[in-house]
Amino acid sequence: MHRKVISLILSVLLVICSALPAQAAVSDTGFADVSASAWYVEAVTYCRDNGLMSGTGNNNFSPDSTANRAMLVSVLYRQAGSPAVTSTSNFTDVPANAYYKTAVDWGASTGLVSGYGSGRFGSNDPVTRQDLASFLWRAEGRPTPGQTQAFADANLIADYAVSAVNWAREKGIISGKGGNRFDPRGHATRAEMAAMLMRWVQGKGETPSPAPGQGKTLIAYFSCTNNTENIANHIKSALPGADLYEITPQQPYTSADLNYNNSDSRANREQNDPAARPAISGSVSDMSQYDVVFIGYPIWWGQAPKIISTFLESYDFSGKTIIPFCTSGSSPIGSSATNLHSLAPSAGWKDGRRFSGSAAQADVQGWVNSHSF
Numbered sequence: 403m404h405r406k407v408i409s410l411i412l413s414v415l416l417v418i419c420s421a422l423p424a425q426a427a428v429s430d431t432g433f434a435d436v437s438a439s440a441w442y443v444e445a446v447t448y449c450r451d452n453g454l455m456s457g458t459g460n461n462n463f464s465p466d467s468t469a470n471r472a473m474l475v476s477v478l479y480r481q482a483g484s485p486a487v488t489s490t491s492n493f494t495d496v497p498a499n500a501y502y503k504t505a506v507d508w509g510a511s512t513g514l515v516s517g518y519g520s521g522r523f524g525s526n527d528p529v530t531r532q533d534l535a536s537f538l539w540r541a542e543g544r545p546t547p548g549q550t551q552a553f554a555d556a557n558l559i560a561d562y563a564v565s566a567v568n569w570a571r572e573k574g575i576i577s578g579k580g581g582n583r584f585d586p587r588g589h590a591t592r593a594e595m596a597a598m599l600m601r602w603v604q605g606k607g608e609t610p611s612p613a614p615g616q617g618k619t620l621i622a623y624f625s626c627t628n629n630t631e632n633i634a635n636h637i638k639s640a641l642p643g644a645d646l647y648e649i650t651p652q653q654p655y656t657s658a659d660l661n662y663n664n665s666d667s668r669a670n671r672e673q674n675d676p677a678a679r680p681a682i683s684g685s686v687s688d689m690s691q692y693d694v695v696f697i698g699y700p701i702w703w704g705q706a707p708k709i710i711s712t713f714l715e716s717y718d719f720s721g722k723t724i725i726p727f728c729t730s731g732s733s734p735i736g737s738s739a740t741n742l743h744s745l746a747p748s749a750g751w752k753d754g755r756r757f758s759g760s761a762a763q764a765d766v767q768g769w770v771n772s773h774s775f
């Protein structure tokens with residue numbers, strides 16, 4: 403009887419212990435749609451932790467979505483360390499404000515991307531498995547592969563991709579599918595992209611080049627009458643994994659300070675003084691952990707309040723993506739965001755968006771989800 407009880411206790415302990423690592427891994431993936439047992443979990447977390455890929459919004463990674471060419475070139479650009487780009491490409495389907503514009507310019511300047519010859523880059527076109535291999539092969543400097551790989555469907559591999567596919571298999575970057583097929587024209591998923599990327603970077607024996615944050619997002623905002631705060635909270639609901647930070651003035655603004663009808667009010671004086679830098683109380687703890695920073699503010703006389711300049715000058719935003727947002731009585735965001743660019747010139751600035759203080763969660767969520775970061 404005694405032995406039976408001990409054996410029962412041991413069995414229960416065993417079950418509990420074997421369940422623990424799985425639970426820890428689930429919370430580690432950080433994405434609602436990436437389970438700890440998925441074959442790609444290591445690749446997804448590797449790409450996230452090294453700043454190569456992040457989520458698709460709403461705490462998802464969308465592992466089964468088809469990767470598109472814009473995503474792929476963006477990832478390779480990040481892996482190369484997001485170098486400064488001076489030349490511009492002229493693809494008709496790469497808008498100047500697209501998140502992937504700089505990456506495509508870089509890709510075109512290095513010979514990594516050449517487009518389709520019709521002036522199109524094919525930004526939204528799916529990436530085929532042979533294209534994925536080709537992009538990595540070109541990024542590697544077009545090495546000559548040692549030997550031909552005998553895939554059963556080798557006859558389907560396009561001429562331009564043959565060397566790339568041979569090289570990628572030789573290096574263990576790609577593997578075949580069932581029946582020793584490579585499926586060259588099959589669309590690559592985001593999970594497959596993450597896996598090939600991880601194997602490629604690890605095979606090079608390199609640490610990924612971006613001085614990465616940890617793929618984390620910060621929502622920083624300044625708000626005196628809660629309108630901008632409402633929007634910041636909506637963004638937080640759309641991105642539950644993001645951190646929220648209120649930019650708090652050392653000296654709070656009273657309603658007299660905010661009286662825009664008084665030309666001598668504190669807010670008006672500051673807005674008229676290019677050198678004004680109202681002090682901030684406290685600071686963001688470890689800005690380096692963030693790759694994406696939303697910055698929210700109320701419009702004051704068409705511009706961001708000067709405390710936003712203080713904030714931008716307080717940290718190193720190099721390599722981070724900044725996404726501005728604002729609230730106002732009626733004014734558009736206008737030049738308020740672009741006038742901030744010179745205060746964090748090494749950041750990747752996205753177009754900003756103005757909301758009314760009472761904007762619905764769904765509106766804000768739709769805007770957040772329109773970003774790929």
Ligand SMILES: Cc1cc2nc3c(=O)[nH]c(=O)nc-3n(C[C@H](O)[C@H](O)[C@H](O)COP(=O)(O)O)c2cc1C
Pocket residue numbers: 624625626627628629630631660661662669670699700701702703704705729730731732733734759
């Ligand atoms: C000094 C000052 C100047 C303002 N200037 C403008 C303006 O130029 N255009 C506008 O539409 N609203 C203007 N507003 C209104 C605010 O932009 C609006 O109420 C905003 O949503 C406030 O955000 P908050 O509650 O987060 O502080 C101004 C408000 C203040 C206090």
